[in-house]
Amino acid sequence: MKKASTHITQNEALIFERSQPGRRGYMLPPLDVDETPADELLPAELRRDDDLEGVPELSEVDVVRHFTRISTWNFHIDLGMYPLGSCTMKYNSRLNERVARMPGFANLHPLAPEADSQGALEVMYELQRHLSEITGLAGVSLQPAAGAHGELTGVMMIRAFLDKRDGGESARHLMLIPDSAHGTNPASAHLSGFTVKTIRSTPEGLTDLEHLRELCAGGDVAGLMLTNPNTCGIFERNITEICKIVHDAGGLVYMDGANMNALVGVARPGDMGVDVIHLNLHKTFSTPHGGGGPGSGPCCCTAELEPFLPTPLVTRSGDRFRLDFDRPSSIGRVKAFYGNFGMHLRALASILTHGREGLREATEAAVLNARMIAHGLSDIYDKPFDAPPMHEVLFTDKRQSRKGVHTLDIAKRLIDYGFHPMTIYFPLIVQGAMLIEPTESVGRHEIEQFVEAMREIARESVEDPELVLNAPHTTRIGRLDEATAARKPVLRWKPAEKTATA
Amino acid sequence: MKKASTHITQNEALIFERSQPGRRGYMLPPLDVDETPADELLPAELRRDDDLEGVPELSEVDVVRHFTRISTWNFHIDLGMYPLGSCTMKYNSRLNERVARMPGFANLHPLAPEADSQGALEVMYELQRHLSEITGLAGVSLQPAAGAHGELTGVMMIRAFLDKRDGGESARHLMLIPDSAHGTNPASAHLSGFTVKTIRSTPEGLTDLEHLRELCAGGDVAGLMLTNPNTCGIFERNITEICKIVHDAGGLVYMDGANMNALVGVARPGDMGVDVIHLNLHKTFSTPHGGGGPGSGPCCCTAELEPFLPTPLVTRSGDRFRLDFDRPSSIGRVKAFYGNFGMHLRALASILTHGREGLREATEAAVLNARMIAHGLSDIYDKPFDAPPMHEVLFTDKRQSRKGVHTLDIAKRLIDYGFHPMTIYFPLIVQGAMLIEPTESVGRHEIEQFVEAMREIARESVEDPELVLNAPHTTRIGRLDEATAARKPVLRWKPAEKTATA
Amino acid sequence: MRYIPNSPEERQEMLSEVGLSQAVDLFDSIPADARLARPLDVPDALSEIELLARFESLAARNHAAGRPSFLGAGAYSHYSPTIVDALIQRSEFFTAYTPYQPEVSQGTLQAIFEFQTLVCQLTGMDVANASMYDGSTALAEAVLMAERVTRRRRVIVSAAVHPEYLEVARTYVAHAGVELLSAAFDEATGRTNLEDIEGLDETVAAVVVQSPNFFGCVEDVRAAAERAHAVGALLVVAVTESASLGMLRSPGACGADIVIAEGQSFGVPVSCGGPYVGLFATSEKYARQLPGRLVGVAHDKQGRRGFVLTLATREQHIRREKATSNICTNEGLIALAATIYMTTMGRRGLQEVAEQCAQKAHYAARQIAAVEGYELPYSAPFFNEFVVRAPVAADELLPRLADAHNITGGLALSRYFPGRPNDILVCVTEVNRRSEIDALVAGLRKVQSSKFKVQS
Amino acid sequence: MRYIPNSPEERQEMLSEVGLSQAVDLFDSIPADARLARPLDVPDALSEIELLARFESLAARNHAAGRPSFLGAGAYSHYSPTIVDALIQRSEFFTAYTPYQPEVSQGTLQAIFEFQTLVCQLTGMDVANASMYDGSTALAEAVLMAERVTRRRRVIVSAAVHPEYLEVARTYVAHAGVELLSAAFDEATGRTNLEDIEGLDETVAAVVVQSPNFFGCVEDVRAAAERAHAVGALLVVAVTESASLGMLRSPGACGADIVIAEGQSFGVPVSCGGPYVGLFATSEKYARQLPGRLVGVAHDKQGRRGFVLTLATREQHIRREKATSNICTNEGLIALAATIYMTTMGRRGLQEVAEQCAQKAHYAARQIAAVEGYELPYSAPFFNEFVVRAPVAADELLPRLADAHNITGGLALSRYFPGRPNDILVCVTEVNRRSEIDALVAGLRKVQSSKFKVQS
Numbered sequence A, B: 001m002k003k004a005s006t007h008i009t010q011n012e013a014l015i016f017e018r019s020q021p022g023r024r025g026y027m028l029p030p031l032d033v034d035e036t037p038a039d040e041l042l043p044a045e046l047r048r049d050d051d052l053e054g055v056p057e058l059s060e061v062d063v064v065r066h067f068t069r070i071s072t073w074n075f076h077i078d079l080g081m082y083p084l085g086s087c088t089m090k091y092n093s094r095l096n097e098r099v100a101r102m103p104g105f106a107n108l109h110p111l112a113p114e115a116d117s118q119g120a121l122e123v124m125y126e127l128q129r130h131l132s133e134i135t136g137l138a139g140v141s142l143q144p145a146a147g148a149h150g151e152l153t154g155v156m157m158i159r160a161f162l163d164k165r166d167g168g169e170s171a172r173h174l175m176l177i178p179d180s181a182h183g184t185n186p187a188s189a190h191l192s193g194f195t196v197k198t199i200r201s202t203p204e205g206l207t208d209l210e211h212l213r214e215l216c217a218g219g220d221v222a223g224l225m226l227t228n229p230n231t232c233g234i235f236e237r238n239i240t241e242i243c244k245i246v247h248d249a250g251g252l253v254y255m256d257g258a259n260m261n262a263l264v265g266v267a268r269p270g271d272m273g274v275d276v277i278h279l280n281l282h283k284t285f286s287t288p289h290g291g292g293g294p295g296s297g298p299c300c301c302t303a304e305l306e307p308f309l310p311t312p313l314v315t316r317s318g319d320r321f322r323l324d325f326d327r328p329s330s331i332g333r334v335k336a337f338y339g340n341f342g343m344h345l346r347a348l349a350s351i352l353t354h355g356r357e358g359l360r361e362a363t364e365a366a367v368l369n370a371r372m373i374a375h376g377l378s379d380i381y382d383k384p385f386d387a388p389p390m391h392e393v394l395f396t397d398k399r400q401s402r403k404g405v406h407t408l409d410i411a412k413r414l415i416d417y418g419f420h421p422m423t424i425y426f427p428l429i430v431q432g433a434m435l436i437e438p439t440e441s442v443g444r445h446e447i448e449q450f451v452e453a454m455r456e457i458a459r460e461s462v463e464d465p466e467l468v469l470n471a472p473h474t475t476r477i478g479r480l481d482e483a484t485a486a487r488k489p490v491l492r493w494k495p496a497e498k499t500a501t502a
Numbered sequence C, D: 001m002r003y004i005p006n007s008p009e010e011r012q013e014m015l016s017e018v019g020l021s022q023a024v025d026l027f028d029s030i031p032a033d034a035r036l037a038r039p040l041d042v043p044d045a046l047s048e049i050e051l052l053a054r055f056e057s058l059a060a061r062n063h064a065a066g067r068p069s070f071l072g073a074g075a076y077s078h079y080s081p082t083i084v085d086a087l088i089q090r091s092e093f094f095t096a097y098t099p100y101q102p103e104v105s106q107g108t109l110q111a112i113f114e115f116q117t118l119v120c121q122l123t124g125m126d127v128a129n130a131s132m133y134d135g136s137t138a139l140a141e142a143v144l145m146a147e148r149v150t151r152r153r154r155v156i157v158s159a160a161v162h163p164e165y166l167e168v169a170r171t172y173v174a175h176a177g178v179e180l181l182s183a184a185f186d187e188a189t190g191r192t193n194l195e196d197i198e199g200l201d202e203t204v205a206a207v208v209v210q211s212p213n214f215f216g217c218v219e220d221v222r223a224a225a226e227r228a229h230a231v232g233a234l235l236v237v238a239v240t241e242s243a244s245l246g247m248l249r250s251p252g253a254c255g256a257d258i259v260i261a262e263g264q265s266f267g268v269p270v271s272c273g274g275p276y277v278g279l280f281a282t283s284e285k286y287a288r289q290l291p292g293r294l295v296g297v298a299h300d301k302q303g304r305r306g307f308v309l310t311l312a313t314r315e316q317h318i319r320r321e322k323a324t325s326n327i328c329t330n331e332g333l334i335a336l337a338a339t340i341y342m343t344t345m346g347r348r349g350l351q352e353v354a355e356q357c358a359q360k361a362h363y364a365a366r367q368i369a370a371v372e373g374y375e376l377p378y379s380a381p382f383f384n385e386f387v388v389r390a391p392v393a394a395d396e397l398l399p400r401l402a403d404a405h406n407i408t409g410g411l412a413l414s415r416y417f418p419g420r421p422n423d424i425l426v427c428v429t430e431v432n433r434r435s436e437i438d439a440l441v442a443g444l445r446k447v448q449s450s451k452f453k454v455q456s
């Protein structure tokens, strides 16, 4: 049976194009208090004078049909494998959604008295404890809203630590980052006032120890930001050595925990010498990506760094849970309130549902699935590094590009085979990168279908390159002209366009 | 913008074909009581000996992906107009779903003590009251599970009433049913032991009064089953006269209320002389059809017939609500417990959400939409009856069939235009019937798109009949060979087929 | 009205487009004397906020919904995995109609085909239909089908069949010329007395037994089949607690000709009695006598497999009064819920649920039997329901249990059998924690001793 | 583990396929000394039944979630139509990733484009991004953007900006070489003192005001714009209560250069502080300085309209350390919820919500002011929040209100301003019924008189 076919789908205009004056999709209870005259309420000059011109007017049915129709244009995890490398698109359980929607959590105001919020505080406290155990690091803050936010937090903590240790403004301004790192790493380091120096990778796709030593020699190294397994899907086997080098040079080691799905229950950053790490709960701990968030990027660190974690922290005294605001060395707040609590609930539910064995089992299954793909494609696609992949496997378009077929084309052609493409052109250290991460949530049969599809595409690239170059052929719209889109950006609907498309 | 395009969809095997030994999608808490040895629990000869061979073994992810994938092959109301004539496919609000899932209702056992179920009893009592007001009939039973079930109930009540009135087994065994009636009418009448006699319709698509008088002359007429507006979408303007004729002949009038969406708030069967009627809450009162149920078919009747309603009835004494089992003349039970309570909740929520004005407004909007379609197509398609349509409009393929294009072809071609087809080949009194019911839940724009699509198809039927005859062209599978399916029925999966399709 | 897309202004424009000036003109074909001259006497529209508050307060008055319960008797509290309700809430499923147009209804059709197959597997039969309203109407239809198949008009129904099922069957056959006779049950075992079934002869169309029966006792279905077949009658087996199918020998394996069941146990909330779903299965040779819808395999021109509604010539829309049944709309979405439940629990889960139900029920039975004054009158093996004979009237005892211990202790059999004031039907499932069972036992003990206090 | 498709047996087969004998071999590349030699110290797996019970009991301990509340201060309780949560639960939306592949992500992309447009309409600006983490981080990014745009390094922030927003800004700019100065507010009006803003000169990159400000007072945004523009600085306007945009003159119309807002009011539950969604809008000319993602219109070869992520050269994955921000994942699903909320309420609904909030808040303010001992210290116009000065310490008064009257009466300002022990920030929205407001007033009166009793 073919994995996919084409079927009829509804097209749908913009919500503004569907709007009709006089339509209503809402009803409020009648105002039940004595009215205050408009002018006493608010002087005219402070009131809107545009009558919200342009904001849509629709019935509830219009809204439901609009968003239901456009939703059908999305690929999503519940349809199947979503192998975006580095994104860990695993199954998002409905059970976690149900937990997050319990009225006792959803209706709790963040500024409600501590005594009346004990359940929520316990949730955060327990999640902190589990994340601490999983990473092998003592301190945890749940405040960061996503991975990059966690990076910013962690790097700022390094900065604060060094300033304190070295007294005043530490002279250490260099943050070392491998060329394979995710873009958020240098961006976060920069935001924290560091100068980014790039470390080369070896031909095996590992951090170049020699180069690291060189860079550390200068004495102005604040730290290293490392992803492990790195973005090539390879475990940095010299990790303890790497940490030692940085520590000996007086710096600290930050680990980007985006790839923790390869390690949970198997190895702990804290045991390797890592000082601070962020986790992506929306990756490793299965909180839904929601088409681009919300995420949650808790920051975990050594006891030494704990004083610098953001304020407040959730602490426990006896059977009471408290918010600790008295943290003089803290870098301060990185977000209002306590982070994305709704994601904390889901992540805790996920950890408790997996349990001790389940967490490790998931790691094993994720790595095994990646191995199957490596095993099935290595003879056809260029695998730039020999090392066996962990939870994700990196290929390039080297062989196919000889015929003019590039990574982008292979990705688009995968769509015709019923798959969401892998992550493409990342990491940047290889040309035409294809980073494939199946996660543990994919069954053997679909892994085999994926391997087969990739092999078919390789064959097509030789026998019928045009077919691949013009893919996808099965979607309601074809490849979009992104260049023009960026040259003449249209970033919002305007009534003008309405008449245009109506 | 075209209304629809084709897009990639996932194919999916049968759940049994996805199954793999050893997969698990569930977990129960550990057994927390002292175990009883197997043989004490149940003697071996009473136990299954097939180890549930063949029942699927799947992970939760498998199940979610399986049902999510196959769901995408369905057309549904949230995608747009679903103009099945006689089916009243109106918007199903999420609010009603939420109400039906409140734990206080969902977890209430039907045999819980009356005193501890007052909320549920009040819901049923209040719904009875509103339906009584809407139909103009005093007695209401919510027990029937669907329209046909309501018919059976109503017709049996007529039988019981006549037996009582005429003493013993009434000699009246004739049930008159127009040739335009829905198949459930004669089937229900037959189940109640009546002999069905068919009444002709006039060229205007109305009940033939003369024929009715004739049939009533015999003195053996038990009653008449009438749909109003009838299945041609026309209001039986002689309804009061019709009722009079039947009553004078000693019979009773049953009204099939499937088309009440044309009358709510505008006219009441009770005021027209109808004795008993069923309502389809899953039509007029927007409880979801669920791909073929559950429905709910309350039966409403005159005070005279009330003693014959099924047992129990929900009654009120002061501020207590009770189940009245003491109903000696009742036809008895037609269903265990009290009917599809979950649908009662939704229907009551729908009535309260619409309110006095809203109910009539919906009726007006529904009829207006049907008028728009009649207006837009009458010059192209054969409209067998002149009368202005109520909530649905009937056309035939008379003109198109000259070119060999029939109703079925037109229906299938509509799919390519992004519409769900109308009801076809019903009613049977015209050849190639196309019964179109837009309901109030469709906006003007989509009505216009529908008219346009139908006109296009009419054009194609002349200019390119093949295109229509081979439709649909945009679906993941084409027309299915129903003849062979019925000749060699395969009604279940068997392991054999597995190897066949794997 | 916020569910109506077209605004009043738009509707006015549309009216003039069709040549009318106002909404009332739409109803010109309705004679004035048949019209409603006044507004309906229903309340003004409610906002979501008001509506939810209203129903929340109603729901709050269903006290029984919130407490531990040992009620069964045709409606069972089982755990339903979260994905069951999540998946049936996809509008693709719940807002679709009966799959009349297969090209755009394959989701519903394939799911029903899977449902039919699962029902066959669990009941041990060859074919099953797309569902009936519920177990009680399914039983009535089974009786009518037996008459069609055998052309005989007498049907013997065990007195241990659910009383409400029996009532429904009576109503259905009242005018079908079918005579219902009753087969008594043995007061010692609690099983239907199969040795001598009064009136069982060559004029009998079918024998109907329920297993586990209304009193929780597992019937000797094989023996029933032999007795029925001996006179050329069919055996109809009814199952109200479908969870038992995970453990009990399937009716098909015991020789049943028609099996009907209530599918509510498969992940469907008790919801005050409905919607539930009736399962209906039989053997190959009677397929064309089945009531209701059937989905079968079909192929398109390119040979691609699909599913369609089939054997429609049995049905009312083709056969009219000669149809095998008048049923049209069935319980599609509930059948889907049951299908998702059965596949999520799967082979092992259905077995484990059955095992836990039986274990917990037997634990409860032992504990209760050990309380002074209480006895279990029946000796037959049971699954997860059993009768307890109390030292006091059940309708005094149960309210006290509810008030003093916040437990719904079971069903007072006097509801159906006035002659049995002290009997309570107790049901235990996998959702009843041991602590609940122990609380029930403690409660029974208390009530009982307090009674003796009263007497002394 | 029930979420892992492949069974242990299948995984064993797969292992041998890839030439391994057991699962541990998968981790050969991890040196032994870096491995975890023991099982994790986390509890055993829980079933759904156990997990739900566990979280239900935790939720039950959040007493505040269940009672009438007048808390605002950056998180607002508004009614969210049922369809908002129903639609974002479609797995098509909530289980998708950032729309990197437009051909199979148009649903997400079009929704974001609609979100961007709605944000522009409400704020009165030209362009808006695809969302920021929340209002507080959006403000910090706005400060950094102002620095990029003006190449100036001093930013003046009103002291009436939400204290937590200010703290976040401080953290963000700590190492960016930006200096934050504070503009005092007027103790009589409660508004930022715009007449003489200390340090406002040609070296200032931006002036930041919040309106309604933290104390609920509506600022004179136009005046602020004039003052800022006079020295070539940008005006950054922050909005924490976005419901106010349905009534208040839009910041854009008042001359703001950057507008950031917390979008939680648009149908998003308060959920103990997150996830929320940050809105970020500015004028055309600064579009390329925006942080975060942007969706724009694009066409395919056949000229069909679609949407794509665009102007990516601003972002970290291209620009790395030179990016306008480090943000990657934003708040997509919450932005979708806000979009559905805004379209469901629509033009008239957003106006009516704002009107009801203002009306109820003013009613409450009048009633409270009439209670002996309580006063409203500020004279400036307000929307739905206002400061009440109580005759007793707020942190004595509020717990008594909670215990005796089951009302969360508001926020004790001492949480942020230790010098203001008696001040309470009270927020009223459309969900606060008159009866709740009257109960609050009655409660304040009681507490107050009981206080005098204590004193006399």
Ligand SMILES: Cc1ncc(COP(=O)(O)O)c(C=O)c1O
Residues within 6 Å of the ligand: A086, A087, A146, A147, A148, A149, A182, A184, A185, A227, A231, A256, A258, A259, A280, A295, A296, A297, D327, D328, D329
């Ligand atoms: C390796 C790596 N680091 C950091 C990030 C940033 O995480 P987030 O998108 O949650 O900010 C990602 C996510 O794409 C990533 O893959």
Ligand SMILES: Cc1ncc(COP(=O)(O)O)c(C=O)c1O
Residues within 6 Å of the ligand: B086, B087, B146, B147, B148, B149, B182, B184, B185, B227, B231, B256, B258, B259, B280, B295, B296, B297, C327, C328, C329
């Ligand atoms: C006119 C008419 N009568 C009766 C029925 C039967 O109703 P139900 O399908 O709910 O049994 C229908 C539904 O199709 C109908 O259209």
